[in-house]
Amino acid sequence: MDVGNVALKSATPALLHGLRLWASVCLALYIAYWLQLDNPFWAGTSAGIACQPTLGASLRKGWFRMIGTVVGAVFILILTACFPQQRMGFLLILALWVGASALMATLLRNFLSYAAALAGYTAVIIAGDLLGTVGGANGQAFFYAYTRTSEICIGIVCAGVVLAATDMGDARRRLTALFADITTQIIGQFANTLSRAGPSAPDSRPIRRELIRRVVALDPVIDEAIGESARLRAHSPILRAAVERMFGALAGWRTAAAHLVEVRPDLAEGQANVMMQLLPPDLLTEPLRRASVETYEFVRLRERYSELARKLIALPAATPSLRLLADHTAQVLAGISGAIGGLILLVDEPAVRVPVKVVTLTGFPTLYSNCPGVH
Numbered sequence: 001m002d003v004g005n006v007a008l009k010s011a012t013p014a015l016l017h018g019l020r021l022w023a024s025v026c027l028a029l030y031i032a033y034w035l036q037l038d039n040p041f042w043a044g045t046s047a048g049i050a051c052q053p054t055l056g057a058s059l060r061k062g063w064f065r066m067i068g069t070v071v072g073a074v075f076i077l078i079l080t081a082c083f084p085q086q087r088m089g090f091l092l093i094l095a096l097w098v099g100a101s102a103l104m105a106t107l108l109r110n111f112l113s114y115a116a117a118l119a120g121y122t123a124v125i126i127a128g129d130l131l132g133t134v135g136g137a138n139g140q141a142f143f144y145a146y147t148r149t150s151e152i153c154i155g156i157v158c159a160g161v162v163l164a165a166t167d168m169g170d171a172r173r174r175l176t177a178l179f180a181d182i183t184t185q186i187i188g189q190f191a192n193t194l195s196r197a198g199p200s201a202p203d204s205r206p207i208r209r210e211l212i213r214r215v216v217a218l219d220p221v222i223d224e225a226i227g228e229s230a231r232l233r234a235h236s237p238i239l240r241a242a243v244e245r246m247f248g249a250l251a252g253w254r255t256a257a258a259h260l261v262e263v264r265p266d267l268a269e270g271q272a273n274v275m276m277q278l279l280p281p282d283l284l285t286e287p288l289r290r291a292s293v294e295t296y297e298f299v300r301l302r303e304r305y306s307e308l309a310r311k312l313i314a315l316p317a318a319t320p321s322l323r324l325l326a327d328h329t330a331q332v333l334a335g336i337s338g339a340i341g342g343l344i345l346l347v348d349e350p351a352v353r354v355p356v357k358v359v360t361l362t363g364f365p366t367l368y369s370n371c372p373g374v375h
Contacts, residue, residue, distance in 0.1 A: 017053045020162050024051045028158040037151050046155025051163065056171040056224030058163045062156040063227070064111040068118025069152045072101075073145035076123045080130065080141040087131075094127055110223050122148070171224035172232065175239075176346040178221060182214050182246065183339045190253045190332050191279070197272035199265045204257050208250055215246045225346075235345055242342025249335025252328040259324055271325050278315070279308065298344045305337035 028047035032040030050062035075097060083090040101120025105113045129144045189211075193204050222243070226233045260268040312330035317323035 013053065016166075017051075020166055021048060021051045023166075024048070024155075024159040024162045027162065028155040031154050031158065032151060035150075035154075037154075038147055039151055042148060042151035043155040043158070046152040047159040048155075050156045050159040054171060054224055055163050056227035057220075058227075059160055060111045060223055060227035061114065062160050064115035065118055066153055066156050068115035069122050069149055071115075072119040072122030073126060073149045075119070076126045076130070077141055077145055079123075079127075090127075094123060097123055110220060171221060171228050172346060175218070175221050175225045176343065178214070178218060179242070179339065179343050179346065182211060182218075183336055183343070185211060186246065186249050186253065186339075187332070187336050190249075190256070191276075193253065193257050193260070194272040194276050194279075194329075197260045198269035201260060201265075201268070204253070208254060208257075212247075212250060215243060215250070218243055232345070238345045239342050242339045242345075245335045245338025245341070247335075249332045249339065252331030252335060256325055256328040256332070259321070259328070263321055267321070271322050274322065275312075275325060275329050278311065280304075298340055298347065302337045302340040302344070305333045305340070309333040309337065 024047040025044045028043040029040055032043035050058055050065060052058040052061055079090060079093055098120045101116050104116035108116055126144050126148055130141050189207050196202055222239050226236050260272060309330040312326045315326045317326055
């Protein structure tokens, strides 16, 4: 019985996705047939493509698919108006457009790349209908562009309606947990590097590589969260900046670890002890997991990291070696402080204003809040 319950529980998300996909395609086909569109299968196909396992991914993919389709259709209309009877010029410009779309699809990321690719092959599909089998223009460019765009938009809207009606979305919660866990891992493993400096220093490179992979993997989750929340979309630069601060913290950790390996073991141990004495132990032991979900708790925690970074920057150093370690320890702390700025946005209460500008803390970028009663 337990095995059956576990199997049913694990299969539930897939079953729900299958039901949503079925409902989206059926609804899109019903509307397309009711409107007597020429190619109703495009509506069903678009609904199936736009229907993703998560709400945020579906809404973002559908939105960018719609944008790419409209851009491609508008381009083919302009191209047809400019070259109504010149097939060579028409095909040449079309080929350049497809090449430019492929280039932008390569340079851009995530669903924006998808929209760029769609702009290219939407234009090609409409051009194929327009030229026909003999390669001659038939004067129905607007009709083909309108019907194809309508069919695709119907499928996208149907998928969005079905998903929005049956899925509340959990991308924000998942992103919050990932931010907290990765940030905690960075500061915890960096503290481990300092505490074990010397002859028995561990190799932290595999851990950093794994953390880098996890930080890179945040990008699609951020896209999903932005798709679910208009408020997060308006403040998306804060999330992007928080990811950059994570990379900055990892870079500071890498330089500090390499420095501790290069110097003499006794000197490395002594310098690391100096850093550890300046860092409160409660900030090095899973600080974000122990913090309350209240926004002001994260704000205070971030301010503590910023203040420690300032102290390390101003720390009198007797040797260049100690100065280097203090600076990069400050870089790690400033990076953690900036990453917590993303957490503040994700758990922010209505009464708290979220920052939109980035200022510089003695060379290290840090996010500051406008929260009342904090400073």
